[in-house]
Amino acid sequence: MTSKLAVVGAGGAGAAAAYALRDTAVDVTVFEKSRGVCGRAATRRKGDCTYEYGANYLKDDDERVATLVTEALPTDGLVDVAEPIYAFERDGDIGEGKDSDERKWTYEAGITQLAKRLFAASDATVHNGVRVETLSREGDRWRIHDDGNTDRGRFDAVLLTPPAPQTADLLGEAAWDHDDCRDLRQAIASVPYRTVVSGMLHYPFELDVPWYAAVNTDKAHDIGWLAREECKPGHVPDGESLLLVQMNEGWSVANYDAHPDRLVTEIAERTAHLVGDDRLTQPDWTDHQHWRYAQPEDTVDRDALAPAADHDLYFAGDWVAAQPRLHAAVRNGLETGERIVDDS
Incomplete structure (x- = not known):
């Protein structure tokens, strides 16, 4: 027993x-x-910003878990990420994805609240x-x-x-x-398991794009996932942007031991090229995380x-x-x- x-x-x-x-x-x-x-x-905080740097949200894909989160557990601070997820392939053209309307939950205080x-x-x-x-x-x-x-x-x-x-x-x-x-x-x-290097890039302006995140569907781009933390209520002050950039397996493995300054510089440059906005090469503060075992x-x-x-x-x-x-x-x-x- x-x-x-x-x-x-x-x-x-x-x-x-x-x-x-x-x-x-x-x-x-x-x-x-x-x-x-x-x-x-995982959740981190810096200044007035709260951000997820691993799993970004909880999907509404399981009825039992959805009931747990919305009925059994306290719901104060539980928020929806309303903006859709777009997709891109090797060419870097970002467009609507097949799961663009899925429901996504997090908390104002961060996903660790779960x-x-x-x-x-x-x-x-x-x-x-x-x-x-x-x-x-x-x-x-x-x-x-x-x-x-x-x-x-x-x-x-x-x-x-x-x-x-x-x-x-x-x-x-x-x-x-x-x-x-x-x-x-x-x-x-x-x-x-997939190895992932993540970069967090903050800017004193907000991006004018229609998506919360963009995912690389063919795994042929250096960037695997790009998400805007400002789309999560309570995470980023109005008028600012905080981007989570998760690099694909090949790039992450090749650059895993690189100096952090070089990592975030190259991540910012690739992000600017993907979004088509040169301002993104110059974040005013950055953070990074290495995940040896990011996702099975x-x-x-x-x-x-x-x-x-x-x-x-x-x-x-x-x-x-x-x-x-x-x-x-x-x-x-x-x-x-x-x-x-x-x-x-």
């Missing part, structure tokens, strides 16, 4: 699992390596700044140590939610001599994960979900939390 559960990772899936376990007999402890929550659905509200509604204890290093199987329980070799306790079950490569590494370091460990690690390590390009064979439950080991995240999107990760976290209860 699961009375103590350790969740590794406080992203959307981990937060949703903790929420699903609220008001149950399961005592949930969450270990998160960063100072915040919501993982790659995980914060899920955790606030749960009974989970969240420990930030704790990087889990090893898992040890001791009889029918798991012991967790962090990267400082501090014993974080024994648990009846463990839920792993980091990106697949990091989850595979955890299993590789696990003190668990069992054939299922090797097979699980191989299945998880096979999930391919596929999902894991879920049948390959099934034997893990026999050892009180579970997995959740966008790489486990039906599709690699934030709403799917949240749905997967809810379902995994419920499965843990059912297995107890």
Whole structure:
């Protein structure tokens, strides 16, 4: 029976699992390596600006998640991104996209509010700044140590939610001599990931374009995604622009270790060329982020994960979900939390 559960990772899936376990007999402890929550659905603030630099919003693509966000959780500060998403290919001509009218949610205070509200509604204890290093199987329980070799306790079950490569590494370091460990690690390590370098470019003027974002559909342009944070209510003061520019895989890998000044200069130049506005070569402030494991390009064979439950080991995240999107990760976290209860 699961009375103590350790969740590794406080992203959307981990937060949703903790929420699903609220008001149950399961005592949930969450270990998160960063100072915040919501993982790659991340928010930063600079001056009067609030911006997402990973996952940009939550799509209205899952009825259960939509109901969770609009009815079960507090809705203060929940906002729609009304402007459409356009598309472009290698030639850089930006035009209407096929999903230009999809519904997109975020919060005035940033997308990390999603995980914060899920955790606030749960009974989970969240420990930030704790990087889990090893898992040890001791009889029918798991012991967790962090990267400082501090014993974080024994648990009846463990839920792993980091990106697949990091989850595979955890299993590789696990003190668990069992054939299922090797097979699980191989299945998880096979999930391919996209590397992304992101640049944030601020301007003291607002762009006059009809779209919130533009996506490169053929993956043949250096820019993969260009979004205007000023389209999100409460994020950017009137009369200003803040662009999130996520570079495609090839460019990101080739320039991953480049000096930040060169990175943002080249990102700004490519953005100006794409939009056709030379003013964009001169942002008045910038920011950047490197995502080694930005987004899975596929999902894991879920049948390959099934034997893990026999050892009180579970997995959740966008790489486990039906599709690699934030709403799917949240749905997967809810379902995994419920499965843990059912297995107890």
